[in-house]
Amino acid sequence: MANKTEQKKDSIFPTLESIYEAAERLRGVAVHTPLTENIVLSERYEANIFLKREDLQIVRSYKIRGAYNKMAMLSADELAKGVVCASAGNHAQGMAYACHKMKVKGTIFMPTTTPNQKIKQVKMFGKDDIEVMLVGDTYDDASNAAKQYCDENNATYVHPFDDMDVITGQATVGLEIFKDSDIKIDYIILAIGGGGVSAGVSTVFKQLSPHTKIIGVEPAGAASMKASFDAGHVLELETIDKFVDGAAVKRVGEKTFNICKETLDNIILVPEGKVCTTILELYNESAIVAEPAGALTIAALDFMKDEIKGKNVVCLVSGGNNDITRTEEIKERSLLYEGLKHYFIIRFPQRAGALKNFLNNVLGEEDDITLFEYQKKTNRESGPVLLGIELKHKEDYEPLLGRMIEQNIVYQKLNEQPDLFSVLV
Numbered sequence: 359m360a361n362k363t364e365q366k367k368d369s370i371f372p373t374l375e376s377i378y379e380a381a382e383r384l385r386g387v388a389v390h391t392p393l394t395e396n397i398v399l400s401e402r403y404e405a406n407i408f409l410k411r412e413d414l415q416i417v418r419s420y421k422i423r424g425a426y427n428k429m430a431m432l433s434a435d436e437l438a439k440g441v442v443c444a445s446a447g448n449h450a451q452g453m454a455y456a457c458h459k460m461k462v463k464g465t466i467f468m469p470t471t472t473p474n475q476k477i478k479q480v481k482m483f484g485k486d487d488i489e490v491m492l493v494g495d496t497y498d499d500a501s502n503a504a505k506q507y508c509d510e511n512n513a514t515y516v517h518p519f520d521d522m523d524v525i526t527g528q529a530t531v532g533l534e535i536f537k538d539s540d541i542k543i544d545y546i547i548l549a550i551g552g553g554g555v556s557a558g559v560s561t562v563f564k565q566l567s568p569h570t571k572i573i574g575v576e577p578a579g580a581a582s583m584k585a586s587f588d589a590g591h592v593l594e595l596e597t598i599d600k601f602v603d604g605a606a607v608k609r610v611g612e613k614t615f616n617i618c619k620e621t622l623d624n625i626i627l628v629p630e631g632k633v634c635t636t637i638l639e640l641y642n643e644s645a646i647v648a649e650p651a652g653a654l655t656i657a658a659l660d661f662m663k664d665e666i667k668g669k670n671v672v673c674l675v676s677g678g679n680n681d682i683t684r685t686e687e688i689k690e691r692s693l694l695y696e697g698l699k700h701y702f703i704i705r706f707p708q709r710a711g712a713l714k715n716f717l718n719n720v721l722g723e724e725d726d727i728t729l730f731e732y733q734k735k736t737n738r739e740s741g742p743v744l745l746g747i748e749l750k751h752k753e754d755y756e757p758l759l760g761r762m763i764e765q766n767i768v769y770q771k772l773n774e775q776p777d778l779f780s781v782l783v
Contacts, residue, residue: 370616371561372526380427380523381530387459388423388530389415393538393672398643399656403663406670410535413652413678417483419604420531420555420676421452421518427527428516429456437462440513444504446472446497447604448677449518454484464488465513467504471495475681519552520611529558535672536566543570544669545662547655549676550574550583550625551605553614559674560621571623575658577650578627580606586615587625601630601691604651604677628657631695634688637680649680694773697752701729701772704743704762720761724750 391411399407412420429441440463443453450466457464466480470492480490493503508515517524535546546563548556560572576583579599586593594609610618633650636657640646648656655673659666693699706712721727729746749755762769 370613370620372522372529372558374562374565376526377529377533377558377562380423380526381533383427383430384423384527384530387426387456388420390534391415393535396644399659403659403666403671405666405668406541407659408539408670408672409646409656410531410672410674411646412531413646413648413675417448417451417455418678419448419452419649419652420528420674421448422455423452423530424519424521424524424527424554424558425449425452425516426456426459427530428521428523429453429460429462431523432514436514440465440511441516442467442504442508442511442513443516443518444468444497444501445518446476446500448679450476450480451483451679453516454480454488457487458483458485461487465491465504465507467491467493467500467507469494469496469500473681473683475683476679479679517611519554519557520613522613525554525558525561525613525617527558528555529562531555531674532559532562532566535559536562539670539672541670543567543672545571545573545666545671547573547575547658547671547673549605549651549654549674550576550610550618551651552607553583553610553618555674555676556583556622557611557614557617561617564621572621573658573662574618574622574625575654576625576627577602577605577633577654578629580608581625581627582607583610583615583618584625584627586610587619591615599630601687602633602650602654604649604679605654626658626661628654628661629695631691632657632660634692635696637688638692646675647678647680648675649677652677652680693748697755698749699728699773700747700749700755700758702745702747703770703772704745705768706732706741706743708741715765716767719765720758720767721747722749722754722758722761725754725758 391414393408393410395408415422442465443449444467446468450468453464454466464484464487466488468490477490493500505515548559550556556574563570563572582595585595592610592612592615598606598608600606633653636653637648640648640653652675726748728748731744732741
C-alpha cells in the first residue's frame with residue numbers, strides 16, 4: 359500500500375512539502391494541540407493509548423486548519439470577493455474564525471434548524487467579518503443556497519472536506535502527531551465524516567511511518583465511506599442517522615475517497631449508542647468533553663481490544679463542541695445500547711391490585727421504573743401502559759421477562775421496534 363501511495367501522490371495525494379508549508383501558514387492560528395497518554399484507557403485495554411486533543415483548538419475542532427489553509431491559498435482578488443461555506447457545525451466555526459483572523463468577508467449558510475448555541479458560536483468567532491444566512495431545513499438546503507450565492511456573487515466556496523487545500527490543512531494534525539511521538543506508533547485511529555482529516559493524516563503516516571496501521575471509524579448509522587469502499591466508487595446513502603453530526607454525511611468526497619481507499623487499512627463501524635457510552639465515560643473518568651464525532655475513535659477501541667493489546671495506539675479526539683442540551687439524549691442512547699433501559703407496552707387487567715402485583719412480583723429489587731403512562735379504558739378488560747424500566751445490570755433483563763411470563767403479564771417490547779419507539783419515547 360505504501361508503494362501505491364508513492365506512485366500516486368503527485369496526482370491524488372497532497373505532498374509532504376505542501377503539508378509542511380501549510381503547517382507554517384497555521385503558526386499562530388491553529389494551536390499545536392497535545393498528544394497525551396490516557397492512563398484510564400491504557401489500563402482498560404492493556405495498551406498504550408494516546409489521545410491527540412484537537413478538542414483543545416480555539417474553535418474546539420481541527421476544522422480551523424483546513425479552512426484557514428484554503429483561504430490563505432486564495433489570491434487577493436479572490437479574497438476581496440469573499441468566501442462562502444455551508445455548515446451547521448465545526449466547519450462553520452473554523453471558517454468564521456479564519457475570516458476574522460484574515461479580515462475577509464465570509465458568508466456562512468446554516469439550516470434554520472441549527473441550534474442557537476451553534477449560531478452564536480459562529481458569530482462569536484467571526485464577529486463583524488461574517489454573515490450567517492439561515493436557509494432551509496437541512497444541510498443540503500443550505501449547501502445548495504451557498505453554491506448558488508457563490509455563482510451569483512463570484513465568491514469562493516470553501517468546501518468542508520473535498521478540497522485539496524482543505525485536506526492539506528487537516529494533514530498538519532498528522533505532522534504534529536509524528537513530531538510529538540517518541541515511540542513507534544502501531545495504530546492510528548481516525549474518525550471519518552466527509553473524509554478530510556482521515557485523508558490528510560493517513561497521507562502523512564503512509565509516507566513518514568508506513569508500518570503504522572491506519573484505521574478509519576464511522577458511525578454505524580452513517581457509514582458512507584464503508585459503503586463507497588464496498589461499491590468501488592463514491593456512493594450516496596439514501597438515509598443516515600444524524601446523531602454523530604460531525605461525522606454523519608450521506609456522501610463522502612471524491613478526493614477523500616480516492617486517498618482513503620489507498621491509505622486506510624480498515625474501517626470500523628461503531629453504533630451510535632456505544633459513542634454515547636464513550637462520551638459519558640470520557641467526561642466522568644478523564645474530564646474530557648468530547649462531541650459525538652470526537653468520541654468515535656475511542657469508542658472503536660472496544661472493537662479492537664484483542665488486536666491492540668501491548669500496542670502503541672493514537673486516537674484523534676477530533677472535536678469538543680458538544681451541546682449540553684443533548685445530555686439526556688446521550689444518556690438515554692447509552693442506556694439502551696448497554697441493555698440497561700427497556701420500554702414495553704403492558705396490558706394490565708382492569709382490576710384492583712394489578713399494579714401492586716406487578717411491583718411486588720415482577721419488578722426486581724434494583725429495577726427502577728422511569729416512565730409510566732396509563733390511560734384507563736372503561737370499555738375494555740385491560741388498559742395499556744407505556745412502561746420504561748432501568749436495570750442495574752443488563753443480566754437482569756431475562757429474569758424480568760421470565761417473571762412477567764410467570765405472572766401472565768401481556769407485554770410488547772418496544773426496544774426492538776425503533777419506529778414505534780421513536781414516536782412513543
